[in-house]
Amino acid sequence: EISLEADEVLVQTVAAEGLATVDSKLLTVAIDTEITDALREEGLAREIVRRIQDFRKQADFDIADRIKLVYQATPALQSAVMTHRDYIMEETLTLEMEEGDPTKSAFSGTALFEGEEATLGLEVTK
Numbered sequence: 001e002i003s004l005e006a007d008e009v010l011v012q013t014v015a016a017e018g019l020a021t022v023d024s025k026l027l028t029v030a031i032d033t034e035i036t037d038a039l040r041e042e043g044l045a046r047e048i049v050r051r052i053q054d055f056r057k058q059a060d061f062d063i064a065d066r067i068k069l070v071y072q073a074t075p076a077l078q079s080a081v082m083t084h085r086d087y088i089m090e091e092t093l094t095l096e097m098e099e100g101d102p103t104k105s106a107f108s109g110t111a112l113f114e115g116e117e118a119t120l121g122l123e124v125t126k
Helices: 037-058 073-082 087-094
Strands: 017-022 028-032 066-073 094-098 107-112 116-126
Touching: 028 066, 028 107, 037 073, 037 107, 037 116, 066 073, 066 087, 073 116, 087 094
Parallel strands: 066 094
Antiparallel strands: 017 028, 066 116, 107 116
């Protein structure tokens, strides 16, 4: 029989590769920190939504205005836009979205997203 006292034992959390851990006396939480291509695209789509909302504000659009969105973007951003098209349109009250020349829109602006560039054109539509 082996007997150990509390001061003779050291319990230590060692995180597996790709996991971040935080622990307390009662609980250990581990989070997967790997950024997959799908997660990266989702993040880009959320950033695009944020920028469109910023541009709506700069253009002084009413909060309820429906818009048409015209964009030019790098291939990585085009992929994110196409994959998350419905989400982007719903979150920004966009009725029409197309690739084209955004500078012909009532308001346009260029933004960087993790090194990827897009020019977005917005105008109020019915």
